[in-house]
Amino acid sequence: EPEVTQTPSHQVTQMGQEVILRCVPISNHLYFYWYRQILGQKVEFLVSFYNNEISEKSEIFDDQFSVERPDGSNFTLKIRSTKLEDSAMYFCASSPSGTPRTYNEQFFGPGTRLTVL
Amino acid sequence: AQSVTQLDSQVPVFEEAPVELRCNYSSSVSVYLFWYVQYPNQGLQLLLKYLSGSTLVESINGFEAEFNKSQTSFHLRKPSVHISDTAEYFCAVKGDTDKLIFGTGTRLQVFP
Structure with missing residues (x-):
């Protein structure tokens, strides 16, 4: 069964450093998302991406x-x-094309835990 | 704007007992409602969804949830839980955009 993968599973970095979190969406999907979850808090939407451009982003982004x-x-x-407050679990998701666009199931990856020291 | 409240952060229960995980939402527009489950070291998996039609929706592994518009709730229930149901459960809503709005999650711990 196809699945979304994310690397690395855990990233530790120093404050002020740049990090890149990687995701491989399901191959025929066209919509991509990033969410994050700070420990003990809600899963929060960061950004959605379609047709090589951002379609929506949150205030966090x-x-x-x-x-x-x-x-x-x-x-x-x-x-x-990176800032200390960027420490969180980051989830990637993808969804297929199709109509109605407002309902496309989002398939999530296992997440990357980012720790900023 | 939409928001989701999951009042119970943890629910401990013995195997074969019934369970209810509560979810309330607020929204100024019509919403789609979802329950996602996260098993240890895995991603979020869609458990069940309400889009329209029958207010009672079921999953393949015995969970069900009922959309109650007047109480703005979408509680998740299972009449008899198994050890393997131990996981984190997230309620989510989607309004008129693509983003999902999640609750804080409920950790279901099933004891033998």
């Missing part, structure tokens, strides 16, 4: 964050200068 689909398979989240 400021200029320190960027997303990219560098090739036909990877979807990345970059944090330019």
Whole structure:
């Protein structure tokens, strides 16, 4: 069964460093998402991406964050200068095309735990 | 804007006992409602969803949830739980955009 994969499973970095979290969505999916969960808090939407551009982003997704689909398979989240408060579990998700667009099941990866020291 | 409240952060229960995990939401628009489950070291998996039609929806592994519009609730129930149901359960809503709005999750711990 196809699944979303994420690497690494755990990333430790120093405050101020850049990190790139990687995701391989399901191969025929066209919509991609990043969510995060700070320990003990809600899973929060960060950004959605379709047709090589951001379709929606939350207030959390400021200029320190960027997303990219560098090739036909990877979807990345970059944090330019990490802060302590960026420590969280980051989930990637993808969904297929189709109508109605407002319902496409989102398939989630296992997450990357980011620890900023 | 939408929001989701899961009042119970942890629910301990013995095997074969019934369980209910509570979820309440608020929204100014019509919503789709979801329950996701996360087993240890795995991603979020869709357990069941309410889109329209019958207010009672069921999953293949015995869970069910009922959409109650007047109480703005979507509680998850199972009449008899198994050890293997031990996991984190997340309620989520989707309004008129693609993003999912999640609750804080409920950890279901099933004891033998």
